[in-house]
Amino acid sequence: MTKNLRWKALTILAVLVLAVVAFWPPAEKVRLGLDLKGGVHLVLRVQTDDALKVETESAAERVREELARRNIVVQSIAPDGPTRFRVAGVPGGQDAEFRQIADEQTSAAFNRQSGAGGAYAFELKPNIAVQLRDEAVKQALQTIERRVNELGVAEPIVAPHGMAGDQILVQLPGVSDVNRAKEIIRSTALLELKLVEQGPAPTREALLAATGGNVPAGMEVVSGVDERGVTGEAGATVYYLVRHVAAITGRDLRNARQTLDENNRPAVGFSLNQEGARKFGRVTGENVGRLLAIILDGRVQSAPRIDSRITDEGRITGTFTPEEAADLSLVLRSGALPASLTYLEERTVGPTLGADSVRAGVLASLTGLGLVAIFMLVYYKLAGVNAILSVAMNLIILLGFMAYVDAVMTLPGVAGFILTIGMGVDSNVLIFERIKEEMAGGKSARAAVAAGFDRVFLTILDTHVASLIAAGFLFQFGTGPIRGFATTLFFGLLSNVFTAVFVSRTLFEAYLGKRQQAALSI
């Protein structure tokens, strides 16, 4: 063996060892995609308009309170879409004062336009809107991430998705109870504790009878399940008139956990942080004897009477199953979503289908490899062994690559492996045919091998670059499984340049090196 050849052999051996080390043991190192492992893939959209609406409403509310404080009576203050609110009928004499108040309360985030007859429109500044939308998505991402982590899923993915910037991808491999996971992820979990001003009443009309059929400013109507027998019918809906501004929200929580109420039914106990406890203490202390509505996602869960001043502990009771209570405490711990979610896509693969796919993929790969190997041996005789070795090495390097960059193996990825076999064989065929041609032209085996590899190298380079371009765009386009396919194709092409050109040539040289006038079995 010449010195040159020894170096080549060592290089090949080193690459082989590196590749095997990278993916061994394969059960641990090669990550399987959802389609092989089973699990759920969800795409959700954050309704970022919600976040803008909150901002707009709270600005309108601040203006309203300030006007009330200074006894300026306007005709109306009303939201107009998620980014705009209008004020109508500002008295002419107090116009300057109104402008001053408006500027104090809104100029940081809103542009003001004035119309005829004391009408004003306040529009959320575009840069602030963009910022609020981004924050909402980011917060939703963090919240979902916390919830998924509490679910105890191994290797979950929670990531931004798509071009629009408001989509979130959630992948939960190996989750068996898909519905529960979905419920937990998407529950808004907006907890608000609000003082009840009127009610409960069996109908909206009955509730508003005392206030002349109108909802007073700064108040709102919420509904819930009848727990006091107001309607005389179990499970019926009752209505409460509550203050718009919440005494306590989910943000004031320190912790939440599953517990039992005085009748030993499942309930959720919560404790408040310092700020929350101070606020809660004040509100409960000033309002002993009144009802406090515990509102979750806009619906009254229960409305207990305040018996005494409470500071840092509370309990949400209702008709929970133990699991519902556990899940509710989980979502309360992880915080509320800043905006509601819309469900865009779901793909669930059951574990049996995943296992079937793995079996099918392995069987198809082995059969493909076997068929190709038989053909190569029959057609190219001894040189066929060379081709099989270089294709096999290509697959090993490819596996190593995949494990090294932590790429995910999907079912289309398996197809990528099979195509890699095809490409590897193609390069070898290209070279072998050329060698045959050169030998037919009268060259010795050694010269023919040299000429064959040299001439074909450029062709292989050209074909591989063209295919890499296609694989690259496929990766760009791809969602999950297709991305797996593009990845295997891409790395397969790269490693194929090495195995088909370098490894295969070294094998030829090693074979021919021993004898001077060697004949080639090709």
Add this chain to the structure above:
Amino acid sequence: MQIFTNANFDFLRWRWHAIALSVVVVLAGAGLMVSRGGLPLGVDFSGGTVVVLKFDRPVPEDAVRAAVASIPGDKVVQQYGEASANEVLVRLPQAGAEQGFSLEEGAKQVLALVQKANLGKFEVVSTEVVGPVIGADLQRKGIYATVASIIGITIYIALRFRFTFAVGAIVATFHDILVTLAFLSFFGYELSLNVVAAILTITGYSVNDTIVIFDRVRENFRTMRRDSLAHVVNTSVNQTLGRTVITAGTTFLAVLALYVFGGEVLEGFAFTMLVGIVSGTYSTVFIASAIAIILSGRQALARAETGPAAQSGQKKPSRKARAS
């Protein structure tokens, strides 16, 4: 062993016949697609719901169909995979725009109705729910990826070879895509994400094949200085014929294994690849070079009259190839 010993077929003589045949296939496919209102789109692109159920005993499709009859819209209920697997696929059309969690209602309804129909115990093998936003997104991305990769490859070939060759390769690629779509239509496959991936792979494969021949043409330009372009191209096609056929054969074998053993999920993908491989080989031999010659017809004539000197300005042969 040798498939073709000194092959010397006059492929270019058949170029117009070949082009005519391709046009017929493509038009037939297009006609069929138009008559059916386009290639059926899979749930990935059209949106909708697909639920696959596995029963613990054989359940006739009709029983499942009757169970879900109350859901409005065009439903598809069919056996999924082998009969022995007792799996049934239920597909529902898109139910309208996404609102909150409205999208999953279809899947829930199917499960509730099948449960109520008392067809035996079953488990959900897979669920796919795709809303219109994602469907439109994927459609756009699929078109974008196909167009972008074709443009990228064209630029590469134009740089490495010459522009008319790039056009030849791209026409051949489009040919393969259209023929594949025609066959998908003949055999009633629908366009899914996997099928689009296969089509993009065929793009790469077809160009691959074409480049091998063009490379040989470039090389032969230097040794066959007095021959017409048509003759050089024809010789090159013949010289690489063994490789073209063997490669197509082995790749076909590998993908055939995928088609037979790869399971229901990859069937569309494997079928598309099989058609694409055959079409790609055919277009490489008959279409790509024919287009390149037809387009450079004037140059080819000029070359035949004045010799290779007139060509030298076109594209210099690569020095490296020469030196090797």
